[in-house]
């Protein structure tokens with residue numbers, strides 16, 4: 001809910017809603033547990049997902065390329081987006097500069113999150129990630145990513 005509550009308004013403004021295939025169904029036919037509707041005490045109406053993202057997919061925003069990494073654990077369809085020009089990794093709720101995503105909420109899976117963090121470590125080393133921009137909290141750098149992933153894998 002903290003990431004999707006305003007999606008209907010954003011769609012109304014003409015933007016596309018892109019969601020990993022493993023999470024898209026929770027929004028199109030709302031799963032009120034998965035979107036934390038009851039937890040936040042808010043209604044949630046069905047959304048139209050315009051594109052289902054998958055591992056290895058690319059989002060091209062007029063030349064600004066974002067590579068899709070599937071990083072389940074916080075949710076089944078958790079993703080990170082990598083922008084290669086600036087070597088920036090948008091980590092959503094997978095990893096923060098001071099922690100990792102919760103796995104005690106509906107859809108959470110600590111084993112999957114651990115595997116995703118291992119994957120992010122390998123990816124970051126091979127691609128030279130320099131900055132991370134989490135879904136919550138301050139941005140960070142590769143040292144933060146390595147430290148946080150290292151605590152949970």
Ligand SMILES: [Zn+2]
Nearest residue numbers: 002003093135
């Ligand atoms: Zn969040």
